[in-house]
Amino acid sequence: MSSHFRVGVFVDAENVRYNGGYQMRYDVLRRFAAREGGILQRLNTYMAFDAERAREDIDYRKKAQTYQQMVRDFGWKITVKLVRRYTDEAGNVTTKANADLDMAVDAMLQAQKLDQVLLVTGDGDFLQVVEALQNTGCRVELMGFKNVSRQLQQQVDAYYSGFLIPDLLPVSYEPRNEWGKPGSCVRGVCTKWFADKGYGFLRIMTVISPNLWITDPRESDSPYASVFCHANELAEDVNEDLLANRETVLEFYVNESDQKDNGLVANNVRLAFTVNR
Structure with missing residues (x-):
């Protein structure tokens, strides 16, 4: 630039x-x-x-x-x-x-x-x-x-x-929140959900970057991360229709995966905001 x-x-x-x-x-x-x-x-x-x-x-x-x-x-x-x-x-x-x-x-x-x-x-x-x-x-x-x-x-x-956007809106009940770090509270969207298997993947922005257009977390210079989510972690009001709507914003905690190196898992996934289609 x-x-x-x-x-x-x-x-x-x-x-x-x-x-x-x-x-x-x-x-x-x-x-x-x-x-x-x-x-x-x-x-x-x-x-x-x-x-x-x-x-x-x-x-x-x-x-x-x-x-x-x-x-x-x-x-x-x-x-x-x-x-x-x-x-x-x-x-x-x-x-x-x-x-x-x-x-x-x-x-x-x-x-x-x-x-x-x-x-x-x-x-x-x-x-x-x-x-x-x-x-x-x-x-x-x-x-x-x-x-x-x-x-x-x-x-x-x-x-x-x-x-x-990381840290743009503070999490009121987590005053020392470090967005994206294990144990932190973040907001993201669902990119894939397999209802028959009971799990899916959420995506979060980890850093503010000039590469926001690289939305595939698998790319090395992407500022996004993919987070595994099990259906058991979803709040009652988070249903499949909401997950399919990319405008649905989810709030959740991220932690390190016990099964995948450098992997992240979502806990306590709840609805932050959605737009009706």
Whole structure:
């Protein structure tokens, strides 16, 4: 990859937060965006801040300010969108802090100095933005969690589920988790399942690598690993139909195999996320 390859990242933080990406690590996201050795020209994230609540809730204000400073320390530019309140005729109050327009405009204006754009969102409203960016010559990648627009996934040059990126989302009940190491908790997908034999194989991304397109774990330079899974390790809600759906994300523990050198086996396999076909 050329050392002049310029990358821009645009994060719809509220969309991420409400769709499974709460506590997403911006340091890991930065590492993912730079995995091909390009220059990180723009690192933009768009966050909501409730000024009215901050005046009354000191704890909220301190947490929000601390979090924003941590993200800035990782080299990100934060665009803060103030939460606005609207009251309907029935007296119901709704809040809104929409950053779509700001993010879309910034991406378009800055695209002329970028070679690749990574959008972190699931909002289908960005479909035309993606098309416009591609027409400028930019390669456009997408990362999302839950409720990601199917049209948006199909329009971009590559889509990545944030659930599957090593350490991007911390495992709350495993604070010292070392993704991919024996005994660690990981997320992956099922690649093969033999119902008549009662076992199959799961695939996990072991490292953030420029070779994410090499999806066959048998290749020496593939960043993926194959994990053996016995039917006895599946939770009750994990059925054959879900295993056949590549969009089903499974969460499980990996351990070394007793029967195969350097092999991995899955334990306590449960459903993390799926999309109905």
